[in-house]
Amino acid sequence: MSFIFGGVRGHEDPELAAGNRRTRMHYARDVNDERALADDRPTIRRGRNWTWLAVAVVVMSLLAFAGSRGAEDVPLAADCDRPAIAVESSLVTAGEPLRFRLTGPDDVDYLMTLDGEPVRGDAGGTVAYTETPAGSTFRLAQCLSPTLRLATPAGDGPHELAALRVAADGTTEQVTAVTVTVSGTR
Secondary structure (H helix, E strand, O other): OOOOOOOOOOOHHHHHHHHHHHHHHHHHHHOOHHHHHOOOOOOOOOOOOHHHHHHHHHHHHHHHHHHHHOOOOOOOOOOOOOOOEEEEEOOOEEEEEEEEEEOOOOOOOOEEEEEOOOEEOOOOOOOOOOOOOOEEOOEEEEEEEOOEEOOOEEEEOOEEEEEEEEEOOOEEEEEEEEEEEOOOOO
């Protein structure tokens, strides 16, 4: 592995170096290379470590760029008057995440439920949840949520994803819902 890290650079065979110099001078006389004949200094040998480092930096940059590109947002136009849910697909395969977005008034606390049970969508930490007796609630920023992910519900068939409005007194009212169909459960 010493060839990767430069090996032993300080050791050089003096007989080999003298032979290489004589050969270089011989070739320079044959082709009448006056510059090589006038400059009889040993050539500076630079290691290739910087080349390897540059290649590694380029590869890491490309991998970082490719890794930072997440999945596209679920398409949904912001609507500050009427709540709505958009799902990436109404047919979901078991084991894949259920991706969705919510739109509606941004001064309302929303609670998401899946088959009547409160759930908490993951958006990579961009959603601030507040714990209430009803469950984890959140508010929309500019009438639109980021793309949220949930674990696919267990069991084949239709499942209801609903958004509930949570009042100040803790009561809930369903404002919108969408049905997703799960397939591929073992």
